[in-house]
Amino acid sequence: MAGDGAAAPDRPVSLAVSGLGCLRGGKVLFRDLGFVLERGQALVVNGANGAGKSSLLRSLAGLLPWRAGQLQWCGHTLKPTDAAYAQRLAYLGHHSGMSDTLTGLENLRFALTLAEVPWDTGQVQQVLQQLALQDMVSRPLGRLSQGQRRRLALARVWLSQRPLWLLDEPDNSLDGEGCQRLVQMLDQHLDAGGLAVVVCHRGLALPPQHTQTLSLSAAAERAPALVQEAVPC
């Protein structure tokens, strides 16, 4: 199925983070943060506004330099600018990063071309169907609702064929049905052996045996608590 093919890495993947620290605007957001994700596992990150969740995700994506600590991808120690690692991840920030004037399909084609992913019409159609987007992808993005745009951004991630997904509040603007589709999408990605780090205020009903939760404290001086359980939806 499309989801499986889109997510399946060629071989088992892992991400190990240790001693990670982040300084932003002269303030320590977190320090000595660590976790390990093996094939098929997700980390859900929660915490108060301003606690540093997006900064953590940007650090993991190599968009913010990490001040302390180490990242290992499949056992190899990374530098923030490691191009091979960048090609293994799909990052979704608060904004979709798509053009308002292009249609949904044109945006997807552009994004997949940039990511050097071949266009597979069958797979694209299947992902669009799973996110209930078929009827709106021929419209310019600027004429879509926020929830529809978010679904399209998720389609971009799904079709990216990257094993590591870094998703910042992917449920933003999604209705209940959209949240269910997001969970199904993540389930399929994890089933196919992918990894995910998901920032989420509300929590997502991901499989508990494959999900860790990291709570970033608003008080930056405190060490973050890592709990081995899922957050109920």
Ligand SMILES: Nc1ncnc2c1ncn2[C@@H]1O[C@H](COP(=O)(O)OP(=O)(O)OP(=O)(O)O)[C@@H](O)[C@H]1O
């Ligand atoms: N570009 C920036 N320069 C300096 N400080 C920043 C910058 N962006 C964010 N910050 C600060 O870093 C801290 C953490 O921000 P971040 O966006 O990571 O928090 P968050 O946990 O994702 O918050 P939210 O739940 O509101 O999305 C905040 O105190 C914020 O003011």
